[in-house]
Amino acid sequence: MKIIKYILLLPLIAGCKKDEVKPEADIFYTVDIADKTVTFTNETSGAVSYRWEFGDGATSTEQSPVHTYPEKGKYVPTLYATTKDGRVSEGSTVIYIAKTSPVKLNDNSLADWDNVSQYVLTSGAGEKFFRKAKFDYDASYVYVYLEVNSTEANGDIYDFYLDTDNSTTTGLLTSIPDGGYDVLLEGNILGDWLDAFNHKGAQNAFSFEPSGATEHFQVGTKVQSGGVLKFEMRIVRSKIKNLAATTAFRVGIMATKSDWSAGLGQIPDAGQPSLLINFE
Known part of the structure; x- marks a missing residue:
């Protein structure tokens, strides 16, 4: 004003x-x-x-x-x-x-992700589901870009493990190293379903309760090319525990089949530490 x-x-x-x-x-x-x-x-x-x-x-x-x-x-x-x-x-x-992002979810394109190079994960030869992940952010959102060996019709379920206070002394300790995961986002993203949960209880207990967050994510452009699916989304920082106030957070993503009958893969690769994203 x-x-x-x-x-x-x-x-x-x-x-x-x-x-x-x-x-x-x-x-x-x-x-x-x-x-x-x-x-x-x-x-x-x-x-x-x-x-x-x-x-x-x-x-x-x-x-x-x-x-x-x-x-x-x-x-x-x-x-x-x-x-x-x-x-x-x-x-x-x-x-x-404040930091701005080149990512626009309403432009019907993924080309803007070509300008994102700081937070990028590329899977190794042993990972068969995830191919690549990119992350960016601004004052309001965290942006996510994923490339996977799948199709939208498969209805794959994604689990985002977020260490939103960047501390291993709080949150769930999992097989993804270097994080104590305070928040779990789980669902079929492309099916417009991604529930938000906050961890409670002992760090070795897989115990999460619904956070009550609504309208906390949005999907942008989706591109299917043969057996490779590429899509983008954003997460509203103010609706996820600690994410609006923290100076840094860690993230790791796992995927399972639509009926939870089998795991599909994870990024970063198994045994690798979660990705640390620093907010300026």
């Missing part, structure tokens, strides 16, 4: 005669944030020159500058607009620079 403030220069009064009131600039601008780079589009009227203070020590006299901030955080940029008569008005706003 823009916070608009004005500097009023009061006219001098000589006797009963008033000086003519000179108009101020009408300040208006918009901001577009892409990762750390902000585009300021200045639509101010009545000004002949401008000065920007970006809130990080940098300045500009361009009318509509583009500025890249040095790091994530809260900033208060201010525009000073000067009229031809020398009157100065100012307008400030508050912006938050």
Whole structure:
């Protein structure tokens, strides 16, 4: 929300005669944030020159500058607009620079995942179900991309084990090393079913209770190419225990047949530690 403030220069009064009131600039601008780079589009009227203070020590006299901030955080940029008569008005706003993701679930494409390279898992030769997994995140979501040797019609069940406080002293201790898993997400994702559970009790007890979370995931594009299925989804951080507040979490995924009659595979590979994802 823009916070608009004005500097009023009061006219001098000589006797009963008033000086003519000179108009101020009408300040208006918009901001577009892409990762750390902000585009300021200045639509101010009545000004002949401008000065920007970006809130990080940098300045500009361009009318509509583009500025890249040095790091994530809260900033208060201010525009000073000067009229031809020398009157100065100012307008400030508050912006938050946070990590953004290139992943878009509503674009009917998986090509945006080509720009995700930090958190990637590729299965070894011994893994017959999972081929690849990618993860990304922003302030609101964790994004997941999976490639598996299967079809949507199989109705495979996925178990996401999440160590949402990145601590082995809480949560279930499983065959996936380096994590104590506080949250289990289980279901046929492509069948619009993924229940959320929170661990309770002893760490060696497979004991989970429903979290009550609803509308906590969304599936995006799905592509079937021969016997390989590729799809994307996102998880709402605020609806999963600890996931909105933590600075890092671990994840491992297992898959079973639709009737739980047999396991299909896991990623990371069996015996490998869960993937650690650090939130900036």
